[in-house]
Amino acid sequence: MKVLISVDLEGISGIVHPTETNPDRYDYERGRALMTAEANAVIAGVLDAEPAAVVWVADAHGPFRNLLPEDLDRRAHLVRGKPRSPSSRPWVRPPRWPCIRRRHGSGCATLPPRPSHGAPRSPR
Template sequence: MKVLISVDMEGISGIVHPSETNPDRYDYERGRVLMTAEANAVIAGVLDAEPSAVVWVADAHGPFRNLLPEELDRRAHLVRGKPRPLGMLGGLDEDTDAVLLVGYHARAGGGPAVLAHTMSGEILDVRVGGRSLGEIGLNAAMAGHLGVPVVLLSGDDTACAELRDLVPSAVTVAVKQALGQAAAVAPHPAEVRERLRRAAADAISRRATVPPLTIDGPLDVEVDLYSPVTVDLATLVPGVSRAEGGRTVAFTAAGFADAYRLVLLLVQLATIKPA
């Protein structure tokens, strides 16, 4: 069997501040160590349950170059760098049997939640068929589009509740309790890693009981953008139009894969600044 572990950073236990997740800030190297250790705990749990599993690990935070390759469990394959197909789910395909989301955070507007946002600070909200989806929902639905269930998520308590609302039978591990956007209370990292290893084994063992999250098309999608310049750029994309309110763009996607890829494009357009 093939398993994909997508690892973000804001939902790692002990991390509460951008200085721990930003490569240009002083505490980032410590954040990388914590992130890699939690990824290793989940890899170990997957292989406890299925020793013959092929495990792919997608580095899914920021530049997609955060996990320490030399410290990662040598039994795993590391998907690293960007741009790449399917972004945070790099390595996902129809042959994947299960996805595990590690270190994930709540959507923009969710809270209290540690470092909550959706894809970037430039994306204020993504609504698919009228339902607000953050990175958790977008990635779970993209996996579901290929028939793959998300069987586990770790992050703060708000992130865990977000997945349970979408996939009630998935395993969730609250590695910290959010007190606000930049504050939380958490157990010792070693305790968290033990919990993650047990939970990953449990999730893989009962993956057949977790259905994929499917959102059938065609889909009306609205994206609220922070910058008016990004709105201007987005309307250059065929099929994308300016909606009411000045900061919202809208489009119709034939299926979820098209919606997902266009949202990824909007995230990249948001990095372009006026000349």
Template sequence: MKVLISVDMEGISGIVHPTETNPGGYDYERGRALMTAEANSVIAGVLDAEPTATVLVADAHGPFRNILPEQLDRRARLVRGKPRPLGMLAGLDEHTDAAMLIGYHARAGGGPGLLAHTMNDDILDVRVAGRSMGEIGLNAAMAGHLGVPVVLLSGDDAAGAELHELVPSAVTVAVKHSLGQATAITLHPEEARERLRQSAADAIKRYTQIPPLAIPGPLDVEVDLHNPLTADLATLVPGVSRAAGGRTVAFTTPDFTDTYRLLLLLGQLATIKPG
């Protein structure tokens, strides 16, 4: 059995503010330790249920270099660094049996969700076939396109609700209750880890009962952008055009793999500043 654990940072227990998630920020090093510890709990839960499983952990936050390699459970392999194929899901392929989204957050405009956003601050909304989707939906659909179910998600209550709208049978663990963009009631980290270990084991035991999220193509996609410069750059990409409003771009793809890759490119274009 092969399991991919994609670990973001905003949905880790105890974390409530961007300075705890950004390199160089106040308490970022503590945030890295909390993130690594929750990843370890999920690894342990997977291996409790399936001791011979191959476990990959994709560091899926910001620079993709947050998890402390020397503190990660040595039974897992770590995917870190960027850019890379499939972004937050690096390591996923058609041979993967189950995916888990740990430390995730609600989409931009969703919730109220703690530290809610979609990919970066420049992307205000992504609509795939008319449905608004954040990182949870996009990653679940990318995994589903390869036939892989997302069986477990952890984060705040808004993140869990977002996945349940798409995959009602998935296991979710709310490690904190969102009160706003930078405020939450959070579990003690040790309590969160205990729940994650048990939930990971439970999810693996019934992974065959949780269906992949399948969104067949062709797909019409619209992306609302905060920065008009990003829209200017996006229209240089073949197949991408401006839609109504000037800051919305649109494109059509044959399947979700092309949708996902184009969104990764738009995320990178958003980091370019005027020359």
């Protein structure tokens, strides 16, 4: 099985303020660490359930250079940076892969987006 995990800073547990998602602000490094830790938790969960899975992790925030590569689980393939040519996006070709996306946008979301700022929202 092949699995794509698309990670965006605004969907990460513990991100509660825009300073944690902006490279020019003081909390950004904390946000990057949280993003990487959450991606690692998902990678571990996927590989615990399906040890033979091939896991791709796509950094999906801003300039696509937020995940800390040196701290990311080595069992996963990382896609980061721009530009993103079709050859660097193997998940866009058939067959469709299970996709785990936690972000503020829409798409192949199999998990509901989390509120990124302000008071928590109730589930839909």
